[in-house]
Amino acid sequence: MTENVTGAGLATQAPHRGPGGAPGRGREPEKARRTVRDDRPVTLTGLAVKVVLLGLVAGIALWAAFPLVEAEAWLGLGILVATTAGLFYLYLSRRHIPAKYLVPGTLFLIVFQVFPVLYTASTAFTNFGDGHRGSKDDAIVAIQSSSVVQVPGSIEYALSIATTGDAATGPLVFLVTDPATGTVSAGDADGLEPLDAGSVTVNSAGKVTAADGYTVLNAGQASARSQEITEFAVPTEGGAIRSAGLSRAYEGKATRAYDAGCDCVRDAESGKVWTADPERGAFVAADGERLLQGWRVNVGLSNFTRVLTEPSISGPFLETLIWNFGFAIGSVFVTFALGLLCALALHSPRVRGRTLYRVLLILPYAMPSFAMLLVWRDMFNTDFGLVNNLFGLNVDWMGETWSARAAVVLVQLWLGYPYMFLVATGALQAIPRELTEATSVDGASPWQSFRQITLPLLLVALTPLLISSFAYNFNNFNAIHLTTGGGPFPADNPSVGATDLLITYTYRLAFGAAGAEYGFAAAISIFIFTLVAVISAISFRRSRQQEEVYA
């Protein structure tokens, strides 16, 4: 029976398929075939295509190599050369045929998927985040230069603000002109470096107006980034250069200095001492006060245990987890139900205008979902939203926990059922009509025959899809972020809202206004991943068994 259901969509193409099924067929013909292939002469077109493609690979590798050489990134260059050599070997030799088909996609997979995932996983064991970005040395430099104050006699420079990248987002560079000598230097977070006098244009006031390799920001661009500029400091010996407004800079003395002897930071004015705490990656004073700038350290499993033990996190986390399941299961269930209902209705031979119905029912699927999510958000608006107006309601949809939850599921229903409708239509067509006809001859009601025959067969066919739909909805970031934004939020905890999924919660942790906590967010990512993987693995196993029952 399964044979029929699963194969029928293709019945015309696979008429001779034997009961044994294709996969797992014996090894002997495989071997025979391989020898046949190995003896085959090389065709001209094949050779030409090979030459062109490998030439392309070589060209790209060459293009990619120059910047690596320039940056003296020898490890990167080594990987590049090895990869290219590997590709050449693979496609010029006549062996490793499966690899020839697998390698192109796998390369992308490794570079853009596996590598970031591993990177994320390693981040989960660190305290990476705001205030813990760089190494300890970076932190010391940052502490010293941020404690800089202007003291009598410090040098005042004419300042131009420039960048090496995009005017709005590129890294800042201070172009400063020494009033005494007239030399121009470029300062970034690594320190000050004198520029060649020939490569810069200086106006009468001593300000740099143009410099080779830098984009000088105009007043508007600079004031748009004024906060960044105020915080920016160019470390110098014993102090740092900081800006005073947008056109002057001064070199000040650091009031806080690092002392390697005691591995601590000492404030010259108050005499207060912050000792380095290698466990937490921060300088901590005796009274428990810690300096804002810390460094990145390995914190072991503490990010993971935090999820489970810290009450302010574990409580909301559990609630979010339960709602997350509710949302994913609910979305799959309602979309499947409505999609199936429509498919059944259209399946009945009495319906006229089937094509038109189908086109109209699928329309939501063709609309851009990100935009429609935003439209739905506005349709649920309390004051002038369409839903309230149309039905004469006065519900604060997004303001109450359960109405907001109902709203997001309803939106998911609208977005998701056309897909289920398509899928169910196809699966229905694959079920032979004789089956249901036979039951009706035997005296079963349509409902009985649906329950006993059609639905189980459909479920066998569609379970893998339902599972992947579940996995997708479990992490459906857009559905929440673009509609409710996770809200409504309880008054006492602005970090977890009633409709938040784990994924939106994670996003807020990593990029939210409260300060980035990449390490912690990564730990939750791993947690989500494990959950979804385990659930899917279990349900796939169960669906396999189910399939055997009906076979």
Added chain:
Amino acid sequence: MVLLVSLAFALFPIVFVVSAAINPLGTLSSTDLLPTGASFSNFGNLFRNTAFEWWFLNSVLIASVSAAVSVFLSALAAYAFSRMRFKGRRVGLLSLLLIQMFPQFLAIVAIFLIFTTVTDLWPAIGFNTPWGLLLLYLGGALGVNTWLMKGFYDTLPRELDESATMDGASHTQVFFRIMLPLVAPILAVTGLLAFIGTINEFLIANVFLTSAESKTLSVGMWGLVAGERNNNFGIFCAGTLLTAVPTVLVFQFLQRYIVSGLTAGAVKG
């Protein structure tokens, strides 16, 4: 009847969008289900006041290229998984499934850091370029698609390619001349899914594209209503309708394959 209710449910948001798009006032509060006036001023404003044409071109470019390339890459891989037996085949299939379950954008921090370096070294594929984003999307080319396709390949009788091999066809000839034409339905479906998915992708694109002319539709249009919701609503809906155009076209183009492809491939997963 069920159909009429579902039809009403399916259509009323769309009618609302159309009505908002042609409503000359163009604000959310003045929009009703049925249009109160008709003009194309919102469409005009959309092109005049935003870089919509750029967003549109970027989106269509990225979505169609990434859909085409990713379908091709996974078709290659699925061929190997379906027709060849080699060491690590099972492990490969399973790890594909597993890796896919890690949503790519959970790794967004890592991706951001990686591409900061890439932008320094190779600005041509760095931030604010469609090519970098394209490469990133291709990272997910293998995966669910490969599984769908492998299932579909498995249903094709092996006698077909075996006899071709006996007749002296090489494995590439079998793949391009025999397999690919036969699996057209599943290619169409995975292509469509990839296209829709890329058009709608928001988060990664949002981190990746910041300059006005490099944005995709989702990022650009989000910017339209993120701050000022009420006033730009008409323009936004006009943009929504235009955004639907490429998807509908692709849909129409692939339609005859879709139903058979979706189910036949899916059930083999």
